[in-house]
Amino acid sequence: MIVTVTNPPASELPVLRKVVRSSTSDLIADQLRNAIYNGSLEPGQSINEVRTAELLEVSRPSLREALQRLISEGVMTHAPGRGVHVKKMRVTDIDDVYAVREAIESQAIKLIIRRERATARITRALRELERAIEDNAARTIGDADLSFHHALVACSGSARLTDLMKVSMVHTRLLSLSDRRGYEVRCDVLDSHRELAEAVTAGRESQSLGVLARIMAEAASRLHGPDAGVDAQVVKALDDGAAADDQWSRLRERAQ
Amino acid sequence: MIVTVTNPPASELPVLRKVVRSSTSDLIADQLRNAIYNGSLEPGQSINEVRTAELLEVSRPSLREALQRLISEGVMTHAPGRGVHVKKMRVTDIDDVYAVREAIESQAIKLIIRRERATARITRALRELERAIEDNAARTIGDADLSFHHALVACSGSARLTDLMKVSMVHTRLLSLSDRRGYEVRCDVLDSHRELAEAVTAGRESQSLGVLARIMAEAASRLHGPDAGVDAQVVKALDDGAAADDQWSRLRERAQ
DNA sequence: TCATATAACTTTGTCTGACAGTGTGACATT
DNA sequence: AATGTCACACTGTCAGACAAAGTTATATGA
Incomplete structure (x- = not known):
């Protein structure tokens, strides 16, 4: 079979990827x-x-x-x-955001299990979470937590669900940041997330959905909690005070 | 208790609504x-x-x-x-869009039932669907179908889910419009939707979710169907040929 | 002194015009 | 037939402008 050298079909150059130019x-x-x-x-x-x-x-x-x-x-x-x-975010946003997240993540779990998709990313994200908890910095734990949930949805293979999850992550973060108590995490995150990861990997659908629902409900109730007040005027910074990006600290000052 | 006449609190004038000025x-x-x-x-x-x-x-x-x-x-x-x-839309978008819709609508159903929310809008939307089917115009039926699902989600009371549903409606419409066979509807829409409406109103969660899943799967499989090809180049217009808005028909021509 | 009215200033919302960079199609060339 | 060249169209981005709306400060009157 003769193959012309010039202008080879895309399949011959699997190394080349679509060039991405962002506006x-x-x-x-x-x-x-x-x-x-x-x-x-x-x-x-x-x-x-x-x-x-x-x-x-x-x-x-x-x-x-x-x-x-x-x-x-x-x-x-x-x-x-x-x-x-x-x-x-206001108090009414708490349940709303978590309702959306439960919608997205439940569906992701169903897809993963029914389509028998690889769950390596989830276990990897779980390990990251374990590591973050050892460090004991609220911000790092929060990041790892959200990353875990993102990995979960990404595993489903649904581009749209994954996109929605990305913006839900920011919404979730905004919920914490709008809370006057600042950034907090429950100490039992690891247990529940490990349980979730195992159930999903094992393909136990109803158990997975149950654990997920519990995680969402607990996260929401933490924000609702006594003297919570997401409505608060005062907003505390992240408690591990990780130096925010230089550029943006400047912006924060200058933007009044 | 003395209340100043000028600048009365909002609660005293429930008739007045926040003015909306769109950009x-x-x-x-x-x-x-x-x-x-x-x-x-x-x-x-x-x-x-x-x-x-x-x-x-x-x-x-x-x-x-x-x-x-x-x-x-x-x-x-x-x-x-x-x-x-x-x-x-391409073939791969079909399942993706319906996965999102199932996510949104399943969650909406759960919220409606658990929070015991009023379902009048759903029954009203169902009646509209019945009427549309009598008219037997694909476009009208399609509109009523989507309106029904929108009503379902709106009943949940979740602002975010409702917003997501709105864009999912357009996505669904784009799926049909990207299909070379043009706009089609199944003849059994009414039965399944009536069943769904009744199950939701009666508060039967698992039945509702089951019917919904069936509706989504059937809609998706219709688009996947033999010689379907959402990927198609040629796109048929809506079959009832309802005169499109003057302005936009002009645009379609002029915009090449 | 407090509240309202006026004025000065700031910022947004929108438009016009401009221009380099890129894509597109026709034409010439090898 | 494939490649190179050119002209044209359109996008991507910017600077500047200005009225309308909001905000702050000042002055006025009860």
Whole structure:
């Protein structure tokens, strides 16, 4: 069989991947989203368009495009005439966010089990969680916790569910950050998550769903808890005080 | 107790609602989304920024903001250097969209039953569906079908699930519109939906979830069906040929 | 002194115009 | 037939502008 050398079919060059070029507004949205996720931008904080655009060295239109993105993700809110603010979660948001997460993750579990998908990522994420708990830093544990749930959904192989999970992660983080008690974690995270990982890996559907429901309910009730008040005005920073990204600490100051 | 007359607390004037002022980009996004939903804008069609902006009598930046919105909703896609196109669903999208819908609607059902929420809207939507089936117009039936599922989720009272359902509706519509056979509906929609409505209203959780799963699976398999090919290049218009909005038929022509 | 009204300032919302970079199609060339 | 070249169209991004809306500060009157 003769194969021409010039212009070989894609299958012959499996090394080459589709080139990904992100637009400016994509990059801006990513930065802002990360800044929110890691606490550099606090809930309720307003985004000054000119200053932020200057800081990022982009034009105002590009920034505004990115903001639209974040607004439709529910990560920022738009107050007409008053601009864009980082979404500040209220008490009513707690159950709502966790309802969505239970929807996404339950479905992911069903898909994983029914389609018998590989669960290596989940066990790997569980090990990361174990390690984070040893370090005993709330922020690290929180990250590992969310990563675990992301891994769970990613295993399902559903692109859309995985995307939804990504924004739900930010929502969850915003819930904690909007809580006046700041960032907290339950001490029994590891047990329940290990149980979940094992049940999913073993293909025990109803048990998995049960454990998941329990995890969600407990997380929600922790936020609801006595004198919780996600509604609070004052917002505490993350308790391990990990140095926030330089750029964004600057932004936080300058953006008033 | 003395209450000042000026600036009365909101609770005293329950008639007054928060004024909603939509931004231009909001309105544009709505128009484009509707145009996609009712088939005026076909899957794969590209959006010429200058022409579309002229047509809507808005500036290019405002249009671009709206497009960002739609892109992040997964209703349009962005090809770098080549602009924005109406999302063209592929075979792999079928199961993905229905997986998300099952996730959302299952959770909605659970919430409705556990929180014992009113189900009037569902029965009302069912009656609309009955009426639409009598008319025997595929497009009307499709609308009523989706409205039913939207009503179901809205009943749950979860704002986020309801929002997600709204975009899932457009995704579902895009699935049908991307199918070369055009718009079709199963003849047994009514039976299954009536069964679902009754089960939910009666609070029978597992039965409801079962019926829902069946509805989703059947809808997906219809699209997968023999010689289906959502991947198809040619796209048939809606079969009842309801006159598409004047403005948008113009756009379709002019936007190439 | 407190509350309201006026003024000054800031910021948003939107538009116009501009221009380099990239994609596209026609045409010439090898 | 494949490649190279050119012109054109469109996108991606920016700077600047300005009215409208919000915000803060100042002045005025009870």
